[in-house]
Amino acid sequence: MNAGNGASNSSVSADTSLNWAGYVASSGTFTSVSAAWTIPHATSTNNNLSADATWVGIGGISSHDDLIQAGTQTIIQNGIPTYQAWYELLPVASVQVLLTIHPGDAMIVSLVEQPNNQWRISFNNATTGQNYQTLVFYNSSLSSAEWIEEMPSDQMGFVPLDNFGTISFSNGFAVQNGLDISISGSGAQPITMITNASQVLAAPTSIGSDGASFTVTRSSVTIPATPTIIRRGRWSRTGIGVQGYAPLPQTSRSNGHFSLGSPASFLRNFGNNMRNFNNNARTEFQSLRKLNLQNR
DSSP, rough: BBBOOOOOOOEEEEEEEEEEEEEEEOOOOOOEEEEEEEEOOOBSSSEEEEEEEEEEEEOOSSOOSSEEEEEEEEETTTTTEEEEEEETTSSSSEEEEOOOOOOTTTTEEEEEEETTTEEEEEEEEEETTTTTEEEEEEEOOOOEEEEEEEOOOEETTEEEEOBBBBBEEEEEEEEEETEEEEEEEGTTTTEEEOOOOOOEEEEEOOTTTTOOEEEEEOOOOOOOSSSOOOOSSSOOGGGGGGTTSSSOOOOOOOOOOOOOHHHHHHHHHHHHHHHHTTTTTEOOOOOOOOOOTTOO
């Protein structure tokens, strides 16, 4: 499933989008972004499949192939929710993080640029005490920073947005032009998620007095079970895509289920894509002693 995991912003105007709600800063050079949020108790808005994704990212406001992002998502299939943490380096497939999360868990997620086009991606489940950190290689334009609640997509188009209620972002920071700044200090602008008919699906509040917090609230508007197909590329972050490789050409969605093609084709594509990913990323599994949200 693509959430920004991310799909790039399908902008309607300067302050509205078909798939993003939250804040975007796009003035300057960004080398770090972070935020905290609580995993929502989402419910389905469609009998077959619905989802939402929450993430922070660098790049992606104007390009389909320039976005590094990390976050969490809920996928509700036939009434059964699945909660996942993930990161993605467009245009390579997303990777599911081996971190157990539940609704109500408080998450802290950050992306920090390192020397030689490396990025440190960090997750901290403050509720359970579990941590995950990895180093990946990515050549970013550094052109924007995002704090986003998204309607994900799969190979068929947008997946109907679930009812996540209200999600609160806090401790939202970035490094902009070498300086540690809050969301408001970055000059970030709000984005409201709307339907093709300009109905509001999800809207952010104003930034709080601390300059680093806001909420996004889901409206009561629903979208069709077969949404408009708007794709950012061949990669997706649902079904097999969430495990770090691309859906096969034969893959299709029907009533929330996925057809994976022949076993031989499945294994061949799995191997090819995993090798491609491993050539661009080096994964570490270790406990974090300290998560530095502002790269200080």
